[in-house]
Amino acid sequence: MRQPEPEPQSFNRVLSSMCTEPHPDARAAAERFLATNPGDPATYEAVADLEAQAVEGLATLAAHPTPSDAAGYVTSGGTEANVQAVRSARNRHEGSDAEKGERDINVVAPESAHFSFHKAAELLGVELRTVPLDDDYRADPEAVAAAVDDATALVVGVAGSTEYGRVDPIPELGSIADEVGAGFHVDAAWGGFVLPFTDHAWSFADAPVDTLTIDPHKFGQAPVPAGGLLAREDAALDALAVDTPYLETRSQATLTGTRSGAGVAGAVAAIDALWPDGYREAAERAAENAEWLAGELADRGYDAVEPELPLVAADVPESEFRALRDAGWKVSRTGTGELRVVCMPHVTRAALRAFIDDLDRIRR
Template sequence: MQRPEPEPQSFDRVLSSMCTEPHSDARAAAERFLAANPGDPATYETVAALEERAVERLATLAEHPIPSDAAGYVTSGGTEANVQAVRSARNRHDGGRDDRGVNVVAPESAHFSFTKAAELLDVELRTVPVDDDYRADTDAVAAAVDDATALVVGVAGTTEYGRVDPIPELAAIAAEAGARFHVDAAWGGFVLPFTDHDWSFADAAVDTLTIDPHKFGQAPVPAGGLLAREDAALDALAVNTPYLESRSQATLTGTRSGAGVAGAVAAMDALWPDGYREAADRAADHADWLAAELADRGYDVVDPELPLVAAAVPESEFAALRDAGWKISRTGTGELRVVCMPHVTRSTLRAFLDDLDRIRG
């Protein structure tokens, strides 16, 4: 018996994901470059040139002082970029590559990829508390750093509450400790340019930065991004590759997705800046509207800063919404978490609230 071809899952009821439907230009570009491998740029020259364009466009979003000179590459996602930022900082710390007695200081709101990085790279991860508004507590960060701190991490768009840490203050703490400073803007990076937040290379002494086109950038998966202020950050990652046409490689993976690179460039060409500004404004409006509607129903709601809504919804109601087909998730302390990505419309949110009202009776 022949099985039917599986169809991709619809985004219609997906409210928990930080990925979204790719732009049509990005989808077409990805298909054209399915077989290209930017892991060997000397062999695959066309996609290598596209990756240079991708890095320059990402650097423009992140306000690198000279976008055409920015270092970086298109990663598989934010996890790889964060692991590489830790690896680079460890390798550049005072003892160099042979020094493994180093630590990384990050707020407890940091993405779980930093836990993976610490385990993989044999560094100590020191997580510090957040303040009452879910942002990194600068006093706690300052108390945690020492001479062995290789990296301080700030988050610009936390995955649970959409908060932006005090990036300039954290950068100053890192500089005082002689550490590198990394900003994880994997999700927030395509929204923050249209806000008044301080988060970018222009706002602080940022050494490395994660920013993912396959999130709010509307590129196909996989298309993450790692940016660095200077070449030395990537030089610290390079290993010899004697059998390739390219004689060294700074990336974490060898073979990489040409589709992701081409799709990221196509999405940014199509949407920067006006398309992204419009998407960010719509998402912010949706988040504010949903937060107000939930508050009107008596739920405790965390005031949205970026387009992410968290609210204290009882477990029985949360489970019933899941049973109704809604793809929703919870924060670490149990709140309902809704991410207003570009595919999330006002009609979708109304349908979600209709189901919630029915469940509440």
Template sequence: MQRVERNPQDFGRVLSSMCTRPHPAARDAAERFLATNPGDPGTYETVASLERRAVDLLGGVVGLPDVAGYVASGGTEANIQAVRIARNRFETDTRTPNVVVPQHAHFSFWKAADVLGVELRTAPLSDYTANLEAVKEQIDEDTVAVVGVAGSTEYGRVDDIPALADLADDVGALCHVDAAWGGFVLPFTSFDWNFASADIDTMTIDPHKLGQAAVPAGGLLARGPELLDELAIDTPYLESTSQVTLTGTRSGAGVASAVAAMEALWPDGYREQYYESQADAEWLTAKLRARGFDVVPPVLPIVAADMPDRLMDTLRDRGWRLSRTGRDEARVVLMPHVDRAMLREFVDDIDEVFAEFDIGR
């Protein structure tokens, strides 16, 4: 029988993950609420109250004090649910609903389209963000939602969210923003991306990414509870009468850890971490450029660099957990566990590989 490892893989050389070590308070809270079920709020009243607290805290992050929502399993569930809200809200108006997304939208939207039976229309990008004219061309009277990305998973880019919200409003569609990764750094930038700066309807934001909660702890937020009502089904054998979540039973670990992390870190801790991570992204960019690599400028703390296959393979052999973008660049996500010391070690390994092998830069 295989024994469960006492210590799972550490984060010492993990460069491309969008998850990180939970904050100590989040880890402790997750352990204490592991066996509770916020999917049955009538029975598990304490964790249900914590979930309301989590949503309130997320409302402060995204600029909407009276936000509605719940703690989901992650960005995929939240994005599927946002598409489901849009489809259900307009189901009497169209038999052929479509959702328009920019080309860099997360792959979960393709899952949503498949599961929900809606047409997914993709619009090309311009300088790594949604091309507004291309989005407009894809929209018609059967469009139920227009999606914007606030912190893309490959390059950390932010679409023109107010403009996309206006395009959605022009045809009476909903506007959904996927800020799963970017939501905990964007409050400290000058981008217009949230409920306070654009007429958006729903948003995905994940505490288990840069929010430093334990996995799983995603977030689906809505401008008002009437949008969540589009998801409600009857729950006849529970003390509560209906349920809006996609999953039924959910561990309270994610809920409790999200509250603990945000209470410990919002806003000053997140602000400090963003400034440190962005500085590290710019430091790594300069080091890679000095070694002859083409690097996509880091708008948020993600660095993408064009590296030869042999170098990537050798770095992986040395234990670096490094993924590629769709255009085959090496992708480094400056999560809280990726500090300057780790990056120096990474650059040193690059230099050693160049010295050891005849690899073109």
């Protein structure tokens, strides 16, 4: 018997996701390029040209010194970009010290670093050294400086952490990496489309950043999958290249082989439609919503973390959290159990008011 056509879930009560509804132009562009493969650029020339546009657009957001010449590609998401950043740094570090023979390579990252760095360490056979945060959930530069040594291939800074939306002291971390001859990577997968409209120092212009993760399918309002890996210099991508003898393009720096042109085309369409004014308006609206929600929670006696980027964490009891989930709200928790709400473009003030109304009903 034929089953009813399934419908995608509504975003109306989704408060925990770092993905959002794609811009209509991005949705249409993704559909047009569904069957193209950026992994074979000599065959699929149109989508290869689009990928160059996507990289230039992302590099512009991240203040690359020469966006039109920036190295990078559209990944499946932040996880792939972070894995590739570790792989590039490892390969470059091993090559520069080949005369010293086999030795352990390490990556130094704050405890707030995304779980993809744990995957990268396991896959690539490097040691991941995680260091404590300061009292405001940011990387502690002194702890980072104490953890690095001459076997450190990469130092990681986070620009928009997944649990608290915090921005690490990127210039200080970059200086530490530079002092020990390590690469420096900034994970701005979520924050990269918000940070250009703040006064935070996070980009290629602010520190000696070698590689940077920035995802169009998050606040960029592109369809999934559409992540991004950027590099200051071609050498970072050259360190990833492998031979592809049966393709017209004879080498490839990406992690996956076949990739969907949908993410590439969707990313370009979203950036064309929204940069800069549309993104600025969305970022300002999200920041106002986060401040409002944090204030409403604090007024009710909850210990709420003051938002830095549009993400709210608050110490809501487990029984109330479960009741909110039972009421249909898609909320999540931090590692220490706090309620976590991400104010993405689809999250409206009306939805947040309804959320607070349900919380008040649950508390009675």
